[in-house]
Amino acid sequence: MLPLRVRPLAVLTAWLDPPQRLGHTPEGDRKIVPVAGGSVSGERLSGEILPFGGDWAVTRADGVLLLDVRLTLRLDGGALVNVAYTGMRHGPDAVMARLAAGDAVDPSDYYFRIQPRFETAHPDYLWLNRLLAIGVGERLAEGPRYHVYEVL
Secondary structure, three states: OOOOOEEEEEEEEEEEOOOEEEEEEOOEEEEEEEEEEEEEEOOOOOEEEOOOEEEEEEEOOOOOEEEEEEEEEEEOOOOEEEEEEEEEEEOOHHHHHHHHOOOOOOHHHOEEEEEEEEEOOOHHHHHHHHOEEEEEEEEOOOOEEEEEEEEO
């Protein structure tokens, strides 16, 4: 097998507003979580997450939370970048109950991964349109924080 190589891209930290809970739909327990803002920091990307993004999340019958997120970044210097990602979070029932209660939980105790894609027209960041990325998440009190890596 060929090795998978990655390099750090950025850390995204999102601040969330209270979710809109749709209840149990045919897909699972659906909620829409507004993103109020946040930050992005890294050697090649630095700036803020703008308000009005959101996560159209669903928890499946097996307890897996599926993410479907859209965000807009405004990088230092004004460049706008659309970020869309899917992902999943799951773990042992006791760990997930602690997360749901708002307790601090070691991120190594659960699985939280995303697959972000980037889209921009800004000439300094066109390279973002041509890369694949993966992220490892952790849940903080104000929202998720993702450590995002470029797949080389």
